[in-house]
Amino acid sequence: MIDYEKYAPLLEQVEKPGRYVGSEYGSEIPDPEKADLRVCFCFPDTYEIGMSNLGIKILSGCLNNTGYVSCERCYMPWPDMRDQLIKHNMPLYALESGDALSEFDAVAFTLQYELCYTNVVAMLGLGNIKLLSKDRSDSDPIIIAGGPCAYNPEPIADFIDIFSIGEGEDALVELASLLRECKKNGVSREETLYRASQLKGFYVPSLYDVEYNDDGTIRSFVPNRENVPATVQKRIIENLDEVYFPCKCSVPFLETVHDRVMLEVFRGCIRGCRFCQAGMIYRPYREKSPEVLNENAKTAIAHSGYSEISLTSLSISDYTRLRELIDGMLPWTNAKNVNLSLPSMRIDNFYEELLEKVSSVRKSGLTFAPEAGTQRLRDVINKNITEEEILTACEKAFDGGRSSLKLYFMNGLPTETDDDIKGIAALGQSIVDKYYSKKRFGGGRGVNVTVSVSCFVPKPFTPFQWEAQDSIEELERKQQLLKGEIKTKKISYKYHDARVSRIEAVFARGDRKLGRALLEAYNRNMMLDGWDEYFSYDKWISVFEDCGIDPAFYANREFGLDEILPWDFIDIGVTKKFMKREYEKSRQAVTTPDCRTKCSGCGASALCNGKCVCDGGESNA
Amino acid sequence: MPDIRVTFTKLDKLKYISHLDLQRAIHRMLVRSGLPIAYSEGFNPHPRLNIALPLSIYQEGERELFDFRVVNEVALDEIESRLKASVFPGMDVVKVELAVGKLATKHAIWRLETVTDIPLDEFKSAFESAMPVLKRSKAGEKTVDIQPMTELVSAESTENGIIARVKLNAAGNDYLNPSYVAAFFGERLKLVRTVRENIIF
Numbered sequence: 001m002i003d004y005e006k007y008a009p010l011l012e013q014v015e016k017p018g019r020y021v022g023s024e025y026g027s028e029i030p031d032p033e034k035a036d037l038r039v040c041f042c043f044p045d046t047y048e049i050g051m052s053n054l055g056i057k058i059l060s061g062c063l064n065n066t067g068y069v070s071c072e073r074c075y076m077p078w079p080d081m082r083d084q085l086i087k088h089n090m091p092l093y094a095l096e097s098g099d100a101l102s103e104f105d106a107v108a109f110t111l112q113y114e115l116c117y118t119n120v121v122a123m124l125g126l127g128n129i130k131l132l133s134k135d136r137s138d139s140d141p142i143i144i145a146g147g148p149c150a151y152n153p154e155p156i157a158d159f160i161d162i163f164s165i166g167e168g169e170d171a172l173v174e175l176a177s178l179l180r181e182c183k184k185n186g187v188s189r190e191e192t193l194y195r196a197s198q199l200k201g202f203y204v205p206s207l208y209d210v211e212y213n214d215d216g217t218i219r220s221f222v223p224n225r226e227n228v229p230a231t232v233q234k235r236i237i238e239n240l241d242e243v244y245f246p247c248k249c250s251v252p253f254l255e256t257v258h259d260r261v262m263l264e265v266f267r268g269c270i271r272g273c274r275f276c277q278a279g280m281i282y283r284p285y286r287e288k289s290p291e292v293l294n295e296n297a298k299t300a301i302a303h304s305g306y307s308e309i310s311l312t313s314l315s316i317s318d319y320t321r322l323r324e325l326i327d328g329m330l331p332w333t334n335a336k337n338v339n340l341s342l343p344s345m346r347i348d349n350f351y352e353e354l355l356e357k358v359s360s361v362r363k364s365g366l367t368f369a370p371e372a373g374t375q376r377l378r379d380v381i382n383k384n385i386t387e388e389e390i391l392t393a394c395e396k397a398f399d400g401g402r403s404s405l406k407l408y409f410m411n412g413l414p415t416e417t418d419d420d421i422k423g424i425a426a427l428g429q430s431i432v433d434k435y436y437s438k439k440r441f442g443g444g445r446g447v448n449v450t451v452s453v454s455c456f457v458p459k460p461f462t463p464f465q466w467e468a469q470d471s472i473e474e475l476e477r478k479q480q481l482l483k484g485e486i487k488t489k490k491i492s493y494k495y496h497d498a499r500v501s502r503i504e505a506v507f508a509r510g511d512r513k514l515g516r517a518l519l520e521a522y523n524r525n526m527m528l529d530g531w532d533e534y535f536s537y538d539k540w541i542s543v544f545e546d547c548g549i550d551p552a553f554y555a556n557r558e559f560g561l562d563e564i565l566p567w568d569f570i571d572i573g574v575t576k577k578f579m580k581r582e583y584e585k586s587r588q589a590v591t592t593p594d595c596r597t598k599c600s601g602c603g604a605s606a607l608c609n610g611k612c613v614c615d616g617g618e619s620n621a
Numbered sequence: 622m623p624d625i626r627v628t629f630t631k632l633d634k635l636k637y638i639s640h641l642d643l644q645r646a647i648h649r650m651l652v653r654s655g656l657p658i659a660y661s662e663g664f665n666p667h668p669r670l671n672i673a674l675p676l677s678i679y680q681e682g683e684r685e686l687f688d689f690r691v692v693n694e695v696a697l698d699e700i701e702s703r704l705k706a707s708v709f710p711g712m713d714v715v716k717v718e719l720a721v722g723k724l725a726t727k728h729a730i731w732r733l734e735t736v737t738d739i740p741l742d743e744f745k746s747a748f749e750s751a752m753p754v755l756k757r758s759k760a761g762e763k764t765v766d767i768q769p770m771t772e773l774v775s776a777e778s779t780e781n782g783i784i785a786r787v788k789l790n791a792a793g794n795d796y797l798n799p800s801y802v803a804a805f806f807g808e809r810l811k812l813v814r815t816v817r818e819n820i821i822f
């Protein structure tokens with residue numbers, strides 16, 4: 001291991017040096033000097049966010065368990081540290097060895113959010129790695145990326161050598177094995193990338209050519225070398241009980257965003273909300289068994305010393321064996337003063353008594369997501385909950401002694417009218433009225449309902465992928481309209497910056513042409529766009545102007561149903577045919593039942609040989 | 622069972638960790654140890670833990686102290702071996718004993734490793750007369766003479782500076798941070814390592 005002391009003069013000048021030193025409990029890795037392959041896993045946002053990411057823990061654990069990989073970590077430095085690195089002419093380094101990113105065989109990024117793309121480019125630059133894939137030579141690291149945003153890899157394709165599409169536990173180890181082989185035999189970079197394209201679930205952008213129509217849409221997207229697959233199918237893990245789970249993670253000193261044991265209960269979602277990308281890309285729905293989860297939880301608590309476990313999955317109350325799991329965990333978690341939290345309850349199947357049980361140690365906040373203010377619009381987005389269900393759930397929560405609730409909504413949803421916006425205020429008012437419909441003995445301050453409204457961003461691989469985003473002016477008008485409609489101080493109203501959502505929309509549905517803009521943004525020192533204090537809409541607009549890019553083409557244009565979409569070459573299991581069907585149903589405000597009630601023939605079951613939650617269910621495919 | 626007193630180190634990269642972060646790390650270490658630790662009452666129960674004196678970020682400690690409590694009788698050897706198995710990098714358990722009295726600290730011995738061009742004699746004699754330093758507090762800035770709270774134990778020259786041992790006040794309201802000693806010497810002296818060697822009752 002190298003001498004860390006060379007970084008001491010930098011570390012003494014920054015606000016939170018603990019972000020840049022590693023050395024947390026449980027962070028030991030295989031000796032880099034004895035490893036055949038050195039990988040650095042990068043999270044393109046701050047340490048506190050990155051250390052909260054379960055995906056990195058899983059994947060770096062898989063790599064470090066191979067016996068031949070040594071996988072380290074790196075996070076996006078805060079500007080104070082970036083300035084110190086530049087001032088001292090030192091490269092961005094990995095936390096375990098202190099070596100520059102450029103010294104690794106492979107550098108992997110997880111793409112969790114479109115506004116982190118500038119951080120990816122900045123980390124490459126700070127790590128002394130050539131920014132563009134085409135400029136790298138045999139001695140440079142192979143740059144890999146995966147994660148939810150990799151389902152539309154095109155905007156950042158110029159900077160990445162290999163994308164991993166889908167769940168990475170098996171795939172990444174297969175890639176590591178290939179890279180090790182290629183390194184040992186001195187295989188050229190070009191040939192290594194080609195071989196990676198032959199593995200299942202990997203996309204090598206340099207092996208595909210894109211041509212555009214005069215109007216900027218895609219004319220063709222084809223491989224430029226023989227045997228390179230025209231479509232890349234995502235990888236999944238069929239049996240979650242058998243796949244590696246990181247029970248022994250490093251425990252940060254700094255307080256991170258999710259500073260607790262995270263227990264992944266299932267993957268996928270049975271719901272099918274039409275705006276939700278996670279609900280589509282993680283299909284098919286697969287559960288882990290309570291027995292395995294309980295064992296994982298015990299080991300993770302004993303190892304870490306954490307006093308909280310969070311059950312993390314998309315909609316936790318959909319887990320078929322939730323009661324069994326919780327009944328199995330509570331006896332020991334209560335005895336050990338460990339708090340159990342269920343962060344994503346659905347309104348229609350939320351059980352206050354279950355919540356009472358789990359909050360026997362500590363009482364945490366309660367959040368529901370009606371998403372839209374009227375039944376018509378909730379039907380359009382296929383949220384499948386009724387106003388009555390919302391009110392009943394809130395009443396149960398109030399009866400259980402809670403006096404504060406948070407509700408998530410979206411504005412700018414397809415077909416939305418001013419009546420839908422007013423409906424948000426009306427629903428909030430009904431909830432407040434529900435609280436006062438009975439005599440309650442609360443804290444004396446009465447009820448507090450937080451209404452938090454984000455802006456709709458059309459995302460790839462959703463039935464709304466063709467929809468246009470509202471203009472900023474329209475989104476802001478709707479935000480003000482709602483503000484005027486809220487007549488009570490019992491409702492706290494919060495809304496997102498529409499300008500941030502617009503840039504998010506540009507990159508979400510972007511194509512390769514956006515690589516120019518990312519490079520230009522890097523040259524203008526733009527980064528940390530996910531942070532209000534560093535995001536600048538005006539700078540982005542001027543970057544787009546100077547690069548000849550029209551942001552409205554990506555964000556505010558209704559894409560044609562027959563257009564070639566930038567992400568069409570990726571196969572997530574769920575078919576485009578299904579998406580179109582859902583799109584058309586949305587236009588008639590017709591809902592689709594959840595997968596358990598009735599299979600809608602989305603196509604995802606093909607990824608695990610037809611086995612799915614709908615198992616043998618009737619299909620209308 | 623009376624309180625258990627643990628002597629521990631905060632060294633190496635732990636100097637980049639704040640007192641609050643260290644406290645949380647010790648909480649987790651106690652939980653990991655599997656000992657029947659006593660918890661506080663209230664909405665947010667956490668292990669009962671009392672750390673003698675906080676160390677600022679960038680400071681290290683060789684013989685730091687904390688007290689905690691177990692709810693059942695456990696042999697000291699057992700406690701020691703369990704704690705040693707649960708430590709984190711930079712923290713070592715030096716000693717485990719039954720606590721005698723409260724953690725009422727009076728003085729601390731500090732080792733100040735400095736880079737300076739101040740001659741050793743000049744450095745030593747500085748401790749013999751008034752040492753005015755500008756001190757900032759909530760009430761504003763004021764000049765304080767730190768000499769009555771400061772005692773030079775030893776000083777020796779190194780290649781590019783001086784290593785000094787000083788005994789500073791460490792009683793509740795009268796706590797003197799060694800950064801003020803460095804501040805007294807101003808620009809000519811740079812503190813490169815600050816280690817609390819011992820805490821005195």
